[in-house]
Amino acid sequence: MTDEAAGRGNVVLVHGGFVDGSGWQGVYDALKADGYRVAVVQNPTLSLEGDVAAARQVIDALEGPVTLVGHSYGGVVITEAGNHPKVTKLVYIAAFAPDKGESVSTLIADPPPGAPVPPILPPNEGFLFLDRDKFAESFAGDLPRSQAEFMADSQVPWGVDALGGAVSQPAWQSKPSWYLIATEDRMIPPPAQHAMSQRIGAQTVEVAGSHSVYVSQPDAVADLIRQAAQS
Secondary structure (H helix, E strand, O other): OOHHHHHHOEEEEEOOOEOOHHHHHHHHHHHHHOOOEEEEEOOOOOOHHHHHHHHHHHHHOOOOOEEEEEEOOHHHHHHHHOOOOOEEEEEEEOOOOOOOOOOHHHHOOOOOOOOOOOOEOOOEOOEEOEOHHHHHHHHOOOOOHHHHHHHHHOOEOEEHHHHHOOOOOOHHHOOOEEEEEEOOOOOOOHHHHHHHHHHOOOEEEEEOOOOOHHHHOHHHHHHHHHHHHHO
16 A cells, blocks of 8 residues: 555445446546545345455455445445444445344335336346346436446346345444435435435435446545545
8 A cells, every 4th residue: 555545545335236346446546546545345245244244354454444435235235344443434325324123125115105116126046136128217327328238238136135134233323424315316216315314414415316326427426435534
């Protein structure tokens, strides 16, 4: 680690379901250019326990404090993995922010009236996929069509067990948090994002973006991460 990166600190990025860590590249590039040490977790997305272990392994390898960032289901991962002693800040990007005993399954069980329904197909041998024909509209409405189609055709199978994984100790209860609400999100309804961000007492910003706001607007996402890291 360079002296400059050590001074800026560490940022660990955690992706959500149906995608892998490569979607963070724009955010990664922006933060690296600003002198941060950035690491990206590749969740197996088989179980919450396994994904938390993957995040902790990355955190263990870093020297100094960590700002831990999660998108979508990655918010559940950071809520549990954020209890790591090196983690000092939590940043949620259009993410689930569960309380003790909550999981993705419980958080999506009662959607707001009129909210768009994510086009999740029935489980196939214990894994979930989004309907490829509806992926762009639901997950990546502000990305070029070709990019959204690539994401749809390169989906990572999301284990049903990961959706049911419940948080045992929410890190946001003891560590400061930030939240970026994507106002055009058709996967996690913006009203649900508002409610979760308020419940965890997060410093909140709103960005006009889809669920893929971390891909489409990396500078806005990186700006919020910098605010958290520098606070």
